[in-house]
Amino acid sequence: MNRVVVWYSDGAASAVAAKLAVDDHGERCIVVKADTTDDEHPDNMRFRADVERWIGKDVELVRSQKYTGIDDVFERRRYMSGIAGAICTTELKKLPRYAFQRPNDVHVFGYTVEEHRRISMFTENNPELACEWNLFDRRITKARCLEMLMAAGIELPAMYGLGFDHNNCLGCVKATSPHYWSRTRRLFPETFARRAQQSRDIGCRLARIKGVRVFLDEIPGDFGDDGPDGAIECGPFCEMQTELFDGEWVRGVLEQASVPVEERRRRSEAGHHKTGAEGV
Numbered sequence: 123m124n125r126v127v128v129w130y131s132d133g134a135a136s137a138v139a140a141k142l143a144v145d146d147h148g149e150r151c152i153v154v155k156a157d158t159t160d161d162e163h164p165d166n167m168r169f170r171a172d173v174e175r176w177i178g179k180d181v182e183l184v185r186s187q188k189y190t191g192i193d194d195v196f197e198r199r200r201y202m203s204g205i206a207g208a209i210c211t212t213e214l215k216k217l218p219r220y221a222f223q224r225p226n227d228v229h230v231f232g233y234t235v236e237e238h239r240r241i242s243m244f245t246e247n248n249p250e251l252a253c254e255w256n257l258f259d260r261r262i263t264k265a266r267c268l269e270m271l272m273a274a275g276i277e278l279p280a281m282y283g284l285g286f287d288h289n290n291c292l293g294c295v296k297a298t299s300p301h302y303w304s305r306t307r308r309l310f311p312e313t314f315a316r317r318a319q320q321s322r323d324i325g326c327r328l329a330r331i332k333g334v335r336v337f338l339d340e341i342p343g344d345f346g347d348d349g350p351d352g353a354i355e356c357g358p359f360c361e362m363q364t365e366l367f368d369g370e371w372v373r374g375v376l377e378q379a380s381v382p383v384e385e386r387r388r389r390s391e392a393g394h395h396k397t398g399a400e401g402v
């Protein structure tokens with residue numbers, strides 16, 4: 123019997139996706155997190171325990187065998203992030219995922235109905251994977267996910283209440299928003315100082331102000347921190363960013379999502395589909 127693997131991230135949507143998948147598939151279902159807990163807000167552990175009680179299943183943690191956390195990755199690799207993405211995503215999320223997954227797994231993600239573009243990109247970049255889009259298929263929105271958690275008596279992770287758009291590691295190196303970094307400096311000064319020093323040592327200008335890349339310690343002290351954080355989703359799969367969002371293209375890729383996985387593998391092997399630079 124093939125496994126149904128839910129890629130859980132301590133976010134509201136993946137928690138609801140896990141709940142639905144466990145209800146739908148029972149013992150076949152495994153809920154997995156690519157583990158960066160030590161680099162995240164400590165409240166994530168409270169949230170995860172609440173979710174485990176709600177779904178009736180423990181979250182399995184998969185970890186890098188090589189690195190202890192994001193600082194270890196930055197310091198040993200002398201790299202943080204750039205056009206090709208963040209090195210910590212690859213080392214701590216993608217590679218552990220490769221080691222964990224099996225060819226006949228069915229994968230479940232917390233992509234809501236608003237995220238049809240993300241689903242399209244994912245399908246384009248990972249044609250060999252069989253996926254179940256249980257939030258999209260049920261037309262479940264982000265707001266509905268929050269309602270479901272509230273109805274279950276589960277408080278959202280603290281990062282959202284602190285004004286962050288994503289529940290990423292503290293001082294996430296995918297972020298270029300000076301608002302994000304200004305908020306990080308105010309709320310997590312030690313993390314900010316460490317990331318600022320690492321980025322100076324490595325020579326990586328993480329933030330961008332008016333189109334110009336700057337070091338974190340060049341962000342003015344009075345820079346506002348109530349602006350958007352930008353698209354800094356981070357997970358164990360390849361989701362290349364693209365601006366090629368026309369309706370026809372999106373529909374075409376969504377149609378491809380309904381092609382059986384064996385057929386998609388065959389097409390992929392035959393070179394009918396391109397994969398991204400970090401395609402799996």
Ligand code: SF4
Nearest residue numbers: 208210290291294356
């Ligand atoms: S959330 Fe940010 S810092 Fe953490 S692994 Fe992903 S890209 Fe790296």
